[in-house]
Amino acid sequence: MNYALLLAQAGPLVRETGQWIQSVVKTIDQKDIIYKGKNDLVSYVDREAEARLKDVLAKFLPEAQFIAEETANDYSEIGEGYYWVIDPLDGTTNFLHQLPAYAVSVGLILNKQPVLGMIYEPNRDELFCGAKGLGATLNGHDISVSPQEDMGKALLATGFPYHDFTYQDRYLNLLKNLMKKSHGLRRIGAAAIDLAYTACGRFEGFFEYNLKPWDVAAGKIILEEAGGTVTNFSGGTDVVFKGEIIGAGPIFKEFLEELQLHWFNEK
Template sequence: MNPEQILQPTLDLIKETGLFIRREGRNFDRSKIEQKGLNDLVSYVDKQAEERLVSGLRQLLPGCGFIAEEGTAQAADEEYKWVIDPLDGTTNFLHGLPPHAVSVGLLQGRELVLGVVYEVIGDELFWAQKGQGAYCNGQRISVSPIDKLSGGLMATGFPYYDFGMMEVYLQILNEFMRSSHGLRRLGSAAVDLVYTAMGRFEGFYEYNLNAWDVAAGILIVQEAGGTVTDFKGGSDYLFGREIIATNGRVHAEVLEIIRSRWHKGQGK
């Protein structure tokens, strides 16, 4: 597989899928919302977007596997696996709110080699290839130069179905409110990550995330010069369901606030 050969067709496919989402969003009928679980919503738009992506990506890279949110296709022991969230920020979309995004990452074994996020409403296409830097709409991007958390803006996500760590989560929230310029909750982890990559946020953290929420954004942050870890400071952030992504310069401060409270709250 030559990454250069599939990059532009992949970008085109993902943007086309995002434009489909935008068109459907203009006149979306909320009676067509389905509920997969507590506050876990889906619509025909998510499903059809994923079908478009799987069909197109399978043609670009025959024999590949898929880790996809809506289960359109599955992975087995393939060398290359696409990790797909066809509509990250579904709840935003269903309520007519930005941001929401298409997020697609490509794994070779367990290494991310390509990541693409298209933020639908802002028409911003982010991508990164392993070792090739990160880009937004064709322009090279990099993380913020801010080197103190006190001068930074943080992003996070709120629990929406698993509230077992709510008390600890609120303690961490309180600490960041006091230690930074503030926090934002946009409702799309993929967008939080790419906004960190281009310096709009100094950092982002969240738990109970799936691989398809973060795969593309992880590589984009890393290629933009940022740092990504789990809540222990380790590397189990793709499948480990917890992630901290920062500009690198404030990572130690962010990690200390989270690590000192999170694992104590878990009794570890």
């Protein structure tokens, strides 16, 4: 598969979709918002953006199927071939509140592992791309993870539970300990952006649980191609469908050990 060609074809589509989203951000009204579940919002913008992406991506790679946020049902029995994994608007709540932190995220998986990813953040006009063996770029320029090796100087990103609070106490205890061990914690509200920012060195690491495939498929491969390490909380490679992710540059080993100490030993 020619991943360089796919990036050249699909990158402009992802950017154009994000620019369209940006053009309508100030037109959204409360009547346009639909609640899919507790704190799980969607608007016509998410759905139209997804339709735009799927329509064109199907022409670039006809054999690929789709796992997309607004139309996905059961993805537990997916096959081993190519799948486009799409979040047409990661950070929908931010978008609906006009907070400038949301993105279009498009990943391509093969045998359930990401091989190509694109994340476009329209507020800063930043297109992050990566593909297996090709490295990672930001607006066409090579990027790499932060070289920081000292956990105490690391700025970390995460997300907060927003609809499933089963592990809330465990999570808060982990946050409390990471606050003491790191330079600080940030919560942007869009996992795709967190992963992209870790890939280009703005964050030293990122972790979150209770995620969906479309939250992480693109970001995982971009971060890996930028020199980072990405696993689930147990250190395994099943990230896209596991629902949990931790990724970082040189601090990864210490970061993972700290997470495991407080995650798996809490009740």
